[in-house]
Amino acid sequence: MSRPTLLLADDHVIVADGLRSLLKDDFELVGTVADGVALIEAADRLRPDIIISDLAMPRMHALDVLRALEGRGLPSRVIILTMHADVSLAMEAFRLGVFGYVLKSAAGSELIRAIHEVLAGRPYLTPVIAKDVMTAVKTISPTHTARPTLRQRQVLRLIAEGKRMKEIAAMLGVSPRTVESHKYEMMNALGLRSTAELIQYALRNLDVATDRQLTNDESSSRPR
Numbered sequence: 001m002s003r004p005t006l007l008l009a010d011d012h013v014i015v016a017d018g019l020r021s022l023l024k025d026d027f028e029l030v031g032t033v034a035d036g037v038a039l040i041e042a043a044d045r046l047r048p049d050i051i052i053s054d055l056a057m058p059r060m061h062a063l064d065v066l067r068a069l070e071g072r073g074l075p076s077r078v079i080i081l082t083m084h085a086d087v088s089l090a091m092e093a094f095r096l097g098v099f100g101y102v103l104k105s106a107a108g109s110e111l112i113r114a115i116h117e118v119l120a121g122r123p124y125l126t127p128v129i130a131k132d133v134m135t136a137v138k139t140i141s142p143t144h145t146a147r148p149t150l151r152q153r154q155v156l157r158l159i160a161e162g163k164r165m166k167e168i169a170a171m172l173g174v175s176p177r178t179v180e181s182h183k184y185e186m187m188n189a190l191g192l193r194s195t196a197e198l199i200q201y202a203l204r205n206l207d208v209a210t211d212r213q214l215t216n217d218e219s220s221s222r223p224r
Contacts, residue, residue: 003028004119007046007076009039009053009062015104019052019081022108027115036060040068048076050115055082055089056177063089063184066096067193077118081111086181087132090125092188100124148186155182159195160202 006027010016011034020029030046033039035058043051055062062080069076079100080093090101099118102111103126114124125133148156151172158168165183169176183198192198 004050004115005030005046005048006115007039007042007048007051008032009034009036009042009051009057010081011035011054011058015054019111022111023115026112034058036062036065039065043069043074043076044072047074050118051076051078052081052111052115053078055080055084055093056180061180061184063092063096064195066093066098070097079111079114079118079124084177084181085126085129086185087129087136088185088188089181090129090133091136092184094123094125095188101129102126103128148189152182152186155179156186156198156202159183160199 004027006023006029008016008019008029008031010019016032020032023029030048031042033042037059039051039053039057040060053062053065057065066078077099078097079102080098081102081104083104085103093101100114100123102114102124106126110126117124154172155168158171163171165176165179168179172179187193187198190201192201
């Protein structure tokens, strides 16, 4: 009897090696990739049963990978394995079609359990944030008009200007992962499905001059 096939996507070698060691006895590991673009190519070519992917990947974020894979008719079910216990990111991931969301801080046995649940056609959400996700789902109003926070508007303006995540992080004094979190929280709240749609929203709705001055004021007030 053939074993379920897995494709791993993580840019940290130690994490990828640990996953291979954890999963090799129960599953057939058909490939390991280290960035989002390579993940799309490998998914198309290998067509694994399960894809286990980190969220913040080089070259293309995992949520953008999900958008790219949508509609390709792949049999693969995606499990996100991430350090982010972030309700908004988890909700966006499930909206885009993931079957599982597991934290890297969880025990290896939880990931294996998640894989078996997903193979059986049942979604899996780590218990750490499951209650918060359900609470958030219940409080969503379809008539609510979201407005980005000041920090989100700053991030959005810089994205619209063509800045990369690392550049935005340096300008705002935060980590690139925090910038990515702001980006996907906005996309989820505004019902947008791509960076292009987010930029279009920025051009239509933001007071760019005001947000630029706020960002400059904040940058100049930070210790050097």
